[in-house]
Amino acid sequence: MSKIYGLTGGIAAGKSTILNLFKDHGFQVFDADKVAREVVVPGSIGLHEITEQFGESVLLSDGTLNRQELAKIVFSDSKQLNKLNNITRPLIKKNILETIAEVKKSSNSTISIFEIQLLFEGGYQEYFDGVISLYVRPEVQLDRLMKRNNLTKKVALERINSQMSMDEKRRRADFVVDNSEDLTHLTKQFDRLIAQL
Structure with a gap:
């Protein structure tokens, strides 16, 4: 019987890095960011509704979503962020639940991530065989986010604070991986994790 685990963690916690480790070890991996991009492609209901809500300024000249412009609007105003989430979350959830159902139907004894x-914010934990949370110390998270996205401390903190805290995600998870150190440390934790799955 196939198993599927949810992987989460705060912004700049290193989810792409650990997802690549899973991929390299032959696990089937899925990424909600990819789903989120698919539900707002030109011609989609998602993009139409976003344009209706936020205006034409959130579109690039080729008709695709101007993510930077939209981020400026929503990350500094929780009401605007809620409006965006009310448009995109149902579309994303439908797609994700269909994928989970497909994986669970498989007769192969594979593990997917x-x-x-x-x-947790989307209430997905009940659909998985377990939840893995990637943790990183707050000062490391802030530093990584500022460097990665070339953000000021104020803007980086706004983005971090717009999400559920790392401690809360860690508390709710079935498995926790600490990614506050280097790749060698992460790899050791990863090996320990897959032995438990």
Whole structure:
């Protein structure tokens, strides 16, 4: 019987890095960010509704979503972020639940990983065989996010604070991986994790 685990963690916790480790070890991996991009492609209901809500300024000249412009609007105003989430979350959830159902139907005894940043916020935990949370110390998270996205401390903190805290995600998870150190440390934790799955 196939198993599927949800993977979550705060922004800049290193989810892409651990997802690549899973991929390299032959696990089937899914990424909610990819789903989120698919539900707002030109011609989609998602993009139409976003444009209706936020105006034409959130579109690039080729008709695709201007993510940077939209981020400026929603990350500094929780009401606007809620409006965006009310449009995209139902579309994303439908797609994710269909994928989980497909995986669980498989008769192969494989293990799949589905990375969802807003896993607990979206109420996805009940659909998985377990939840893995990637943890990183707050000062490391802030430093990584500022460097990775070239953000000021204020903007980086706004993005971090717009999400569920890392401690809360760690508390709710079935498995926790600490990614506050280097790749060698992460790899050791990863090996320990897959032995438990």
